[in-house]
Amino acid sequence: MKRTLLIIGFVLFLGVVYMVTAPLVDMLATCNSLANFVVVAWFPAIDAWYYSAETEAMYDKLWWFWFHLINGDPELGS
Numbered sequence: 001m002k003r004t005l006l007i008i009g010f011v012l013f014l015g016v017v018y019m020v021t022a023p024l025v026d027m028l029a030t031c032n033s034l035a036n037f038v039v040v041a042w043f044p045a046i047d048a049w050y051y052s053a054e055t056e057a058m059y060d061k062l063w064w065f066w067f068h069l070i071n072g073d074p075e076l077g078s
Contacts, residue, residue: 003070010066 006070
């Protein structure tokens, strides 16, 4: 039951993230100066952060925690 609720919660979370980011992406696709500034100036910085070694290590730790939380792990108390 706990696993099912976690999976449902995660899917709902992804849906909310999509509903929030989709209009922002559409807004950035319009040709105004603010959108062009954000795309040109910020996206490379975000990509550099996202693909950095520290970020990959952070995501590895989050994935490990999520996987063991769902599957049950004595270390996590589940």
